[in-house]
Amino acid sequence: MKIIVCVKQVPDTTEVRINQETGTLIREGVPSIMNPDDKAAIELALRMKDLKPEICVHVLTMGPAQAERVLIEALCMGADEATLLSDRKFAGADTWATSIALAGAIQKIGADIVLCGRQAIDGDTAQVGPQIAEHLNLAQATYVSDAVLGRGGVFATRKFEDGDYKLELPLPCLLTTLAEEIDVRYMHTHHIVRTMKERKIQLMTADDLKVDQRELGLKGSPTRVKKSVTKSAKSAGICYVDNPEVGVERIADYVKGLNIL
Amino acid sequence: MDFQLSEQNKMMKMLFQAFAEEQVKPMAAEVDEEEKFPIENVKKMAENGMLGIPFPEQYGGAGGDILDYVLCVEELSKVCATTGVVVSAHTSLCAAPIFEFGTEEQKEKYLPALLSGEKLGAFALTEPAAGTDAGSQQTKAEKVEGGYCLNGSKIFITNAQYADLYVIMAMTDKAKGTRGISAFVLERDTPGFRIGKKEKKMGIRGSATCELIFEDVFLPEANRLGKEGKGFSIAMKTLDGGRIGIAAQALGIAEGALEETVRYTKQRKQFGRSISKFQNTQFVLADMATKIEAARLLVYRAATLKGEGKAYSVEAAQAKLFASEVAMDVTTKAVQLHGGYGYTREYPVERMMRDAKITEIYEGTSEVQRMVVATNLLR
Numbered sequence: 001m002k003i004i005v006c007v008k009q010v011p012d013t014t015e016v017r018i019n020q021e022t023g024t025l026i027r028e029g030v031p032s033i034m035n036p037d038d039k040a041a042i043e044l045a046l047r048m049k050d051l052k053p054e055i056c057v058h059v060l061t062m063g064p065a066q067a068e069r070v071l072i073e074a075l076c077m078g079a080d081e082a083t084l085l086s087d088r089k090f091a092g093a094d095t096w097a098t099s100i101a102l103a104g105a106i107q108k109i110g111a112d113i114v115l116c117g118r119q120a121i122d123g124d125t126a127q128v129g130p131q132i133a134e135h136l137n138l139a140q141a142t143y144v145s146d147a148v149l150g151r152g153g154v155f156a157t158r159k160f161e162d163g164d165y166k167l168e169l170p171l172p173c174l175l176t177t178l179a180e181e182i183d184v185r186y187m188h189t190h191h192i193v194r195t196m197k198e199r200k201i202q203l204m205t206a207d208d209l210k211v212d213q214r215e216l217g218l219k220g221s222p223t224r225v226k227k228s229v230t231k232s233a234k235s236a237g238i239c240y241v242d243n244p245e246v247g248v249e250r251i252a253d254y255v256k257g258l259n260i261l
Numbered sequence: 262m263d264f265q266l267s268e269q270n271k272m273m274k275m276l277f278q279a280f281a282e283e284q285v286k287p288m289a290a291e292v293d294e295e296e297k298f299p300i301e302n303v304k305k306m307a308e309n310g311m312l313g314i315p316f317p318e319q320y321g322g323a324g325g326d327i328l329d330y331v332l333c334v335e336e337l338s339k340v341c342a343t344t345g346v347v348v349s350a351h352t353s354l355c356a357a358p359i360f361e362f363g364t365e366e367q368k369e370k371y372l373p374a375l376l377s378g379e380k381l382g383a384f385a386l387t388e389p390a391a392g393t394d395a396g397s398q399q400t401k402a403e404k405v406e407g408g409y410c411l412n413g414s415k416i417f418i419t420n421a422q423y424a425d426l427y428v429i430m431a432m433t434d435k436a437k438g439t440r441g442i443s444a445f446v447l448e449r450d451t452p453g454f455r456i457g458k459k460e461k462k463m464g465i466r467g468s469a470t471c472e473l474i475f476e477d478v479f480l481p482e483a484n485r486l487g488k489e490g491k492g493f494s495i496a497m498k499t500l501d502g503g504r505i506g507i508a509a510q511a512l513g514i515a516e517g518a519l520e521e522t523v524r525y526t527k528q529r530k531q532f533g534r535s536i537s538k539f540q541n542t543q544f545v546l547a548d549m550a551t552k553i554e555a556a557r558l559l560v561y562r563a564a565t566l567k568g569e570g571k572a573y574s575v576e577a578a579q580a581k582l583f584a585s586e587v588a589m590d591v592t593t594k595a596v597q598l599h600g601g602y603g604y605t606r607e608y609p610v611e612r613m614m615r616d617a618k619i620t621e622i623y624e625g626t627s628e629v630q631r632m633v634v635a636t637n638l639l640r
Contacts, residue, residue, distance in 0.1 A: 076272050187276040189310035189323035196269040 002056045004043040004111040006102055007038040009067040010122040018228045034057040034070040036179035037117025043184045044147050044177055046078050056080045058109060062090055063099055068201060076187035082201045084107060092218025095123070099131030101216055104209030106136060113154060114152050114174040118143060129176035130215065139173040145181035159197070199254060229244040266328070273329040275315075277336035277514055280309065281344075289341035292467035293612050299344050299422055299467055307378020311479070312351055315568075316360055320372035327568035328561060331509040335560075338513025339520070343467035345513055349506030350419040351375070352625075355382025358428050358499045360447065362487040369512045371426060371446060381555045383424035384503075385415035385473050386496050395430075396439040396493060402431035402474065409433070409485070410443070411478040414457065417623070421471035422456055425449045428499070429473075430492045442492035446484045453478035464615035499576045503624045504581040505567060511581070511588035511620035515556065518588075518595035518613045519549050525608070526600055528630035536598070545598060556584040575637045582630035585620035590616040 011030040019026050042059065049055040059074040060229050062085040071082035084182040085114055093101065106114055106152050114136075117130035118189075126142070131138035132216055150168060155177055158165040171176075240250050266274065275285040284302055292299050306312055314330040316322025325327070338345030356375045359367060367372060374380040391397040402415025411431055418427075427447040434441035447454060456473030487495050523546060534543050559580040566573035592614035596603035603610050621627045 071270065072268075073275075076276070186271065187307050189273065189276070189314055189325055190318070190327070191268060192272045192276065193318075193324040194273070198268075210592055 001052070001054070001112045002058055002110060003048060003073070003113045003115060004058045004060055004106050004109060005038070005041045005045050005079070006106075006114065006116045006128070007042065007059055007061050007070050007115070008035045009033070009061065009063055009070045009119050010035045012121050020228060032066070032069065034073055035117050035120045035122075037119060037121075037177055038070075038177045039117070040177040040182035041115035041117050041175075041183045042074050042077055042079060043182050044175070045113075046185065048113075048147075048196035049078070058083065058111070059112045060085065060102065060105055060109070062086070062093075062098060062105075071201050072195060073187065074210065075200065076192045077185060078188060078191050080200075083204050084201055085204045087205040087207075089213060089216050089217055092221065093216065094221035094223035095125050095127040095131060095218040096222055097216050099128050099135060099216075100220065101206070101209065102128065103132045104211040105204055106132065108204070108209060114172070116174065116176045118176045118178055123195050126176070129174060133174040136172075136174075139169045140175070141167050141169055141173070142176045144175045144177050147175055147177075188246070264330075266332075267326075269325070270328050270332060271626025272338065273325060274332045276309065277333045278312070279363070281310070281336045281340045281342075281346065282443055285344050286340035286532070289343075290606070290609065290612070291301060292341060292343050293464075293616075294466075294606070296461075296466045297349065298469045299341070300423060302344060303347060303378070303381065303423070306348065311348065312378035312381075313356065313372075314352065314580055316356060316372065316376050320360070320368055321376040321377075324371070327505065327564040328411060331505060331564040334506050334509040335513040335516070338444070338518035340512040341467075342510055342514050342619075343465045345508075346419055346465055346468050347381075347457045347511040349503065349510055350384060351382045351424075353503040353506040354384030354419075354499055355424070355426060355428050357502050358384070358444065358486060358495055359505070361498070362444070362491075362495050363446075367446065367486065374428060381420055381423050382426035383418055383420040383427045384499065385418050385427055386500075387415060387417045388413070389416055393626060395496065396431060397444070398432045398442055400429070400431040400433070402433050402443060402445065402480065404433065405479070408479055408481040408483075411445070411447075411453075411475040411480055413475055415473040417470055418473050419468055419470055419623075421458065424542075425454070427462060427473065428486065430477075431494050433489050433492075436632065437490060439473050439493040440490050442496070443489050444486040444492040444495045445480050446486055446495050447478070447480065451478055462619075464612070464617070464619050466615075479576065483532075500624055501577050502567060504577040504630070505560065506558075507620055507624045508563065508577070508580040508584040511584040512553065512560050514617050514620065515549070515553050515584070515588040515591040518592045518610055518617075519546070520614070521608065522546065522549070522595040523597050525602075542598060545594050549594055552591060554586045556580075556587040559583050567597035573639050575634055578625070578630040580631035581620075582627050582634070585627060588617035588620050589614075 012036045017026045049057050058081040059071050059079045060083045068084050084163050118138040119126035141156045143157045147154050147156040149177050153260040154169045156167050171178045279311045290399050308519050310323045312327040313322040315327050318324040334345045334349050375382050402409040402411045427446050429445045432441055433443040453476045454473050460470040526542050527535050527538045561574040563573050563580040595610040596614050599608055599610050
């Protein structure tokens with residue numbers, strides 16, 4: 001059985017700076033890390049492998065050469081194989097073009113389960129995982145906090161605001177995972193030494209994929225960024241706890257006081 | 262000359278940094294305050310392969326290099342010097358002599374459990390009357406049928422209470438002086454062996470430092486490490502390696518204190534501005550950072566020489582001498598820059614200052630390191 005985990009290298013900051021003219025992220029000078037939700041996806045895959053050592057965990061990332069770093073980290077955590085999907089033709093891709101490329105790579109490698117992080121901290125779209133599932137016609141569960149292998153399928157727990165949903169998915173399927181719900185293991189010294197000796201990272205380019213190249217990169221991206229704005233901070237506001245009649249009066253008085261009525 | 266860490270070293274450092282920050286740092290004050298041995302974190306380090314880093318995979322080690330191991334002790338000691346010395350004593354003083362001087366049978370018997378962290382190791386040389394003068398051993402191992410009968414005691418033994426295996430030095434022939442000392446491996450549950458008084462210490466208070474007592478302990482011949490009479494030489498070579506571990510610990514303590522001080526001086530406001538804006542603060546910080554970098558180069562050089570199988574005894578002594586004195590100096594300055602708060606337990610620098618002092622004393626005092634360096638110069 002093969003599990004493919006899609007990971008992304010992201011800037012390590014909660015305050016992502018944006019180039020106001022181009023609307024793109026400024027990555028220079030910001031250290032890069034593995035996206036936290038993606039690390040949780042690796043953890044779930046490795047937990048399945050802990051129980052069934054014959055499972056092969058294959059990590060996949062799309063990005064420039066330096067994105068190899070997150071693949072190395074995943075191998076050092078215990079993943080078996082890794083693929084770097086890298087080509088100038090992928091540059092400038094939005095979620096649609098990214099998911100087309102990743103789906104093409106997944107199809108080529110072959111997977112029984114695909115695991116993705118819910119969303120990346122640099123874009124926060126949560127679209128790539130579900131889009132891959134649609135391209136490959138896979139059953140999917142998003143916002144997964146736990147998953148175990150069952151007979152011929154996967155039992156997944158989806159974490160929603162109103163409670164947990166337990167689902168059984170047939171294989172092949174795709175899950176997107178939540179970092180805040182999954183304790184991730186550290187790298188292991190033995191895996192680090194092995195990874196550095198073997199360097200099992202395969203390079204894949206656009207020409208290796210059976211996809212329409214017009215759908216890749218900036219050209220294949222339907223998203224157009226018109227303008228990027230930084231949300232200004234809002235104050236906490238005032239909270240009145242009272243019965244409705246008194247409450248209405250207090251709010252009316254307050255609004256009157258602002259001279260807007 | 263290459264001053265770069267290898268890719269492997271960098272990944273190891275990333276692991277140790279994350280582990281130290283997330284697992285070790287939150288416990289450090291409690292470990293110190295309550296003199297609590299960090300057993301839970303020792304187990305977690307074992308799970309992550311941190312207790313057998315520089316040993317071959319064939320015995321269950323990670324197959325890493327000495328610099329990987331140094332980075333581990335350094336990163337741990339940045340946040341908790343107690344945790345740093347647990348790893349250093351286990352690795353350098355117990356697993357290393359078994360690996361370097363043990364027979365194939367001894368390596369196969371003891372190393373897998375030690376390197377996986379299933380068992381913790383300790384080393385026992387010091388006695389009440391044999392500190393720097395380590396040759397004056399009183400503990401005796403008398404030859405009896407099939408082995409030796411061990412009687413005596415050891416003091417100041419790191420990891421003592423929690424260790425499962427001990428490398429012990431004892432006199433097998435008093436008439437021969439240091440050439441009458443032999444090394445042995447002792448297992449925890451051996452009849453006649455018990456742990457004595459636990460020391461109350463100034464620093465590294467979580468490290469279980471105790472007395473070991475031997476009363477008619479029978480050690481089979483198979484437990485002797487190296488040839489009879491070679492114990493002193495084994496002990497000295499073991500301490501050469503151990504000094505790299507303690508130098509790494511000292512380096513880590515100094516770095517931790519500098520990080521805390523940089524953070525504090527940026528936050529602390531006096532006379533209407535951060536104290537980091539004052540030139541006095543800046544100059545002190547600059548000196549601290551420069552000394553740390555010099556110490557780092559000495560420590561990494563000694564580690565690299567050992568890793569390459571070259572002579573490293575003098576370099577290890579220089580690294581330990583310099584790094585430990587830098588640790589003491591930097592932590593003292595860190596407390597000074599923290600002012601009154603630095604003297605309280607609200608901030609970690611007073612602990613770091615107390616922890617730093619031992620690095621000038623154990624595994625050879627600074628005076629012993631100077632003797633090693635000078636002897637080499639004047640030979």
